[in-house]
Amino acid sequence: xxxxxxxxxxxxxxxxxxxxxxxxxxxxxxxxxxxxxxxxxxxxxxxxxxxxxxxxxxxxxxxxxxxxxxxxxxxxxxxxxxxxxxxxxxxxxxxxxxxxxxxxxxxxxxxxxxxxxxxxxxxxxxxxxxxxxxxxxxxxxxxxxxxxxxxxxxxxxxxxxxxxxxxxxxxxxxxxxxxxxxxxxxxxxxxxxxxxxxxxxxxxxxxxxxxxxxxxxxxxxxxxxxxxxxxxxxxxxxxxxxxxxx
Amino acid sequence: xxxxxxxxxxxxxxxxxxxxxxxxxxxxxxxxxxxxxxxxxxxxxxxxxxxxxxxxxxxxxxxxxxxxxxxxxxxxxxxxxxxxxxxxxxxxxxxxxxxxxxxxxxxxxxxxxxxxxxxxxxxxxxxxxxxxxxxxxxxxxxxxxxxxxxxxxxxxxxxxxxxxxxxxxxxxxxxxxxxxxxxxxxxxxxxxxxxxxxxxxxxxxxxxxxxxxxxxxxxxxxxxxxxxxxxxxxxxxxxxxxxxxxxxxxxxxxxxxxxxxxxxxxxxxxxxxxxxxxxxxxxxxxxxxxxxxxxxxxxxxxxxxxxxxxxxxxxxxxxxxxxxxxxxxxxxxxxxxxxxxxxxxxxxxxxxxxxxxxxxxxxxxxxxxxxxxxxxxxxxxxxxxxxxxx
Numbered sequence: 001x002x003x004x005x006x007x008x009x010x011x012x013x014x015x016x017x018x019x020x021x022x023x024x025x026x027x028x029x030x031x032x033x034x035x036x037x038x039x040x041x042x043x044x045x046x047x048x049x050x051x052x053x054x055x056x057x058x059x060x061x062x063x064x065x066x067x068x069x070x071x072x073x074x075x076x077x078x079x080x081x082x083x084x085x086x087x088x089x090x091x092x093x094x095x096x097x098x099x100x101x102x103x104x105x106x107x108x109x110x111x112x113x114x115x116x117x118x119x120x121x122x123x124x125x126x127x128x129x130x131x132x133x134x135x136x137x138x139x140x141x142x143x144x145x146x147x148x149x150x151x152x153x154x155x156x157x158x159x160x161x162x163x164x165x166x167x168x169x170x171x172x173x174x175x176x177x178x179x180x181x182x183x184x185x186x187x188x189x190x191x192x193x194x195x196x197x198x199x200x201x202x203x204x205x206x207x208x209x210x211x212x213x214x215x216x217x218x219x220x221x222x223x224x225x226x227x228x229x230x231x232x233x234x235x236x237x238x239x240x241x242x243x244x245x246x
Numbered sequence: 247x248x249x250x251x252x253x254x255x256x257x258x259x260x261x262x263x264x265x266x267x268x269x270x271x272x273x274x275x276x277x278x279x280x281x282x283x284x285x286x287x288x289x290x291x292x293x294x295x296x297x298x299x300x301x302x303x304x305x306x307x308x309x310x311x312x313x314x315x316x317x318x319x320x321x322x323x324x325x326x327x328x329x330x331x332x333x334x335x336x337x338x339x340x341x342x343x344x345x346x347x348x349x350x351x352x353x354x355x356x357x358x359x360x361x362x363x364x365x366x367x368x369x370x371x372x373x374x375x376x377x378x379x380x381x382x383x384x385x386x387x388x389x390x391x392x393x394x395x396x397x398x399x400x401x402x403x404x405x406x407x408x409x410x411x412x413x414x415x416x417x418x419x420x421x422x423x424x425x426x427x428x429x430x431x432x433x434x435x436x437x438x439x440x441x442x443x444x445x446x447x448x449x450x451x452x453x454x455x456x457x458x459x460x461x462x463x464x465x466x467x468x469x470x471x472x473x474x475x476x477x478x479x480x481x482x483x484x485x486x487x488x489x490x491x492x493x494x495x496x497x498x499x500x501x502x503x504x505x506x507x508x509x510x511x512x513x514x515x516x517x518x519x520x521x522x523x524x525x526x527x528x529x530x531x532x533x534x535x536x537x538x539x540x541x542x543x544x545x546x547x548x549x550x551x552x553x554x555x556x557x558x559x560x561x562x563x564x565x566x567x568x569x570x571x572x573x574x575x576x577x578x579x580x581x582x583x584x585x586x587x588x589x590x591x592x593x594x595x596x597x598x599x600x601x602x603x604x605x606x607x608x609x610x611x612x613x614x615x616x617x618x619x620x621x622x623x624x625x626x627x628x629x630x631x632x633x634x635x636x
Contacts, residue, residue: 051508079510091505093498100494110510112519118491164509 002065004029004198005050005168010059011222012045019045020056021222029167032194034209034230035202037219038242043202044088046219047170051085052078064167080110084166088173090153094146098137098156101145102128105160127163134192135159136185151182158189168198175208187211206230253486260485263568264478271474278470280463288463292538295470297578299535300558302477304574305567306524306531307555309484312564313493314520315500317417319552320406320424321528323431324399326547328529329536330435331398333448334382335391336537339455341368342386372446379441395533396526403525404518411514411521416503428549435544447543451536469538476534477571480527484567487523496520557613562623569625576624581605 005027012020020042027033037043048054050061052075061070063081070078079085092101106124108114132138135155140148145156154174161169171190175183190212193199203209209216209230216233218225220242226233233239254261274294277285286294303325310316345364349356356364367376384390410423438444454465487493496516498506503513536542554577562573583589584605592599601608616623 053504074512075504075507076510076512079508085508087505091502093501093505095497095501096494103491104494104498105509110512112492112512112515115495115511115516116487116490116492116519160509 002029003027004031004064006060006062006067007046007050008060008062010049010056010061012049012054012056019222020049023059023219023223025217025224027168027198027200029198030194030196031198032191032212032214033198033200034212034214034216035200035219036204036206036209036216037225040221041219042222043219044172045222047085047172047200047202050078050168050170051075051083076110079164079166082165082167083170084161084164084168085170086157086161086172086174088176090150090157092145092148092153092156092160094144096145097142098132098145098148099128099141101156101160102131102141102163105163107163107165131159131162134162135189151178154178154182154186155189158186162193166197169193169200171199171201173203174201175203175205183208184211253489257485257489259566259568260482263481263571267474267478267481271471274470275467278463278467280461280467288466291463291466291470293579293582295466295473295538296535297575298470298473298477299531299538300578301571301574302473302480302531302534303528303555304558304562304570305477305481305484306527307559308562308564308567308570309488310520310524311556311559312566312570313488313500314496314517315503316517316521317421317556318424318521318524319421319549319556320428321525322552322555323428323547324403324525324528325532325535326542326551327399327402327431328395328532329539329542329546330442330448331391331395331529332533333451333536333542334385334394334442335388336451336453336455337369337448338365338382338385339388340450340453341365343455343458344368370443373438373444375439381441392533395529399529400522400526403522407518407521411517414514425549425552428547428552432544432547432549435547445544447541447546448536449541451542452538452540454537466538469534473534473538476530480531481567481571483527488567557609560613560623561616563625564623566625566628568628569623572624577609581609584608 003026005025007026008024010020010023011018023042023046025046035043035046045054049056050070052070052073055071062068063070063083068081070081073081093104096104103124106127108118108124128141129138132141135158137148137152137156137159140152145153148156154177158171158174161171174186174190178186187208190199190201194214201209201212213230215228216230217227218233218236218239220238225242226236226239274286274291276282278291279286279288303321307318307321310318310321342361342365345361345368349361349364362378363376366378370376370378378385384394406427410420415423434440435442436445442448452462452465454460457465488496495506495511499511499513499516507513558573558577559570560573561577562571563569584601587602589601589605591601620626622629
């Protein structure tokens with residue numbers, strides 16, 4: 001397992017509030033990692049920094065074999081490097097069909113003129129069919145994404161991530177609002193994705209994290225409080241004090 | 247297997263639109279004074295031709311606003327710039343013919359400089375100038391000035407849009423910025439030393455140089471056909487753009503541009519592409535409109551004109567091209583009926599409603615009503631008629 005993403009010494013301040021404080025995390029490839037922490041621990045800001053939405057005040061974010069810095073890149077450049085993100089609230093394009101949503105995410109050239117003269121290909125269609133099968137939306141392909149259930153939207157968004165074929169998936173609370181059966185399906189999806197790539201899951205739900213059965217990083221007040229297996233971190237006294245004890 | 251159906255087969259509304267447009271053109275031609283029964287007067291042929299140009303700028307507005315979500319309140323400025331660009335050639339070439347004719351009887355043959363000075367005095371005498379400003383450098387060449395029709399509005403849109411989108415100005419702030427651009431342009435044009443004859447504008451544009459012997463009845467029909475052709479081509483072009491993957495991406499930008507960025511698309515390039523392309527189409531529409539109107543002055547470029555454009559598209563139904571066409575036809579014809587004295591005044595005893603004054607109030611109220619109660623506009627009615635097949 002080689003290091004894919006290295007975040008070191010990163011700090012961010014919003015109006016005097018230190019959202020991230022000297023945070024350092026390394027993610028390998030392939031790897032499945034859960035990031036947990038109480039509200040305001042900086043989980044979402046951590047994702048914002050990696051994806052270029054927020055620029056840190058100090059620190060480094062290095063990517064891949066060539067140790068490229070992600071800090072100078074725009075959101076779309078970072079996405080093209082192979083970092084995909086799923087938001088907490090499912091954000092799919094509700095006015096468009098499931099197929100259109102997936103087609104937009106497919107890994108193809110992203111320039112305006114390439115998109116303008118884009119022709120559908122057999123490989124593209126096959127890839128969409130494959131992903132739709134994986135997320136259980138084969139029958140829903142011609143349906144409007146807005147008509148899907150909440151859980152189906154979550155899957156569609158995960159499917160869009162898979163269609164991007166990223167090396168790193170950042171997933172924010174994937175199980176929120178799902179039924180137990182849907183959660184199980186989501187766990188399987190993420191585990192399978194993590195066999196070939198890096199997957200970072202931000203989650204509140206301990207039961208869900210336990211089912212993922214992976215290394216856990218606990219964030220608190222913008223820095224890493226503990227890291228290790230779930231049993232290891234839940235036994236940690238600091239973790240019990242700030243998070244689990246409350 | 248991928249089924250590749252032709253673009254028209256996937257979009258039956260395009261075919262319907264082209265059929266209706268062709269039929270309309272045929273009927274107008276057969277009823278015109280020039281080749282037909284004469285049931286439609288030449289001035290009404292011009293009105294209809296102008297309306298087709300307004301439809302073209304309306305579908306451009308629909309693409310930039312209804313599909314890409316950029317509420318530009320400046321697209322009529324591009325329309326006006328297109329008109330000015332073609333107007334410069336029309337005025338120059340026509341004045342040149344008149345000046346040359348009057349100088350042929352002179353005792354000494356005039357030098358090119360004298361001819362040029364005489365033309366300049368004719369054109370700019372009204373603003374107290376007698377020399378050609380720099381911007382008229384290409385006015386003697388139709389080909390170059392036709393390039394200007396596309397180039398000047400295109401460059402303005404490219405630079406303005408590039409700066410605005412790069413700074414991630416969106417929503418109402420962008421609308422205000424486009425209004426400011428329009429206002430600045432019209433104020434500039436109002437100045438006498440702008441080089442475009444200040445508030446006199448460019449006039450006599452209906453007289454096409456080299457066709458002095460051709461009656462207006464015939465010229466009006468030629469422009470009507472050209473406008474119909476331009477609208478047909480513009481409609482097919484935009485329908486093609488919004489139907490494919492490009493359409494998918496720009497609608498996604500309208501709905502959630504941050505999400506599109508995280509999919510790896512450079513949102514600003516897409517917005518700039520749509521903004522600039524629609525500005526160019528708007529300019530072409532303007533270049534066809536003003537020779538039919540006969541005159542262009544800075545009031546045409548005033549900010550309110552661009553707001554009307556947004557109103558047409560909203561009333562017609564944004565996010566569908568034929569909606570924009572319906573809105574432009576319906577509102578602009580209704581507007582000329584009301585303001586042209588076509589609508590009878592209503593005598594309330596104590597007060598008489600004169601439609602020339604009250605039409606704008608009526609238009610404003612219908613705009614509010616459409617926005618609140620029928621967000622899909624008139625075009626939305628088609629959804630009831632045509633049930634979509636799954």
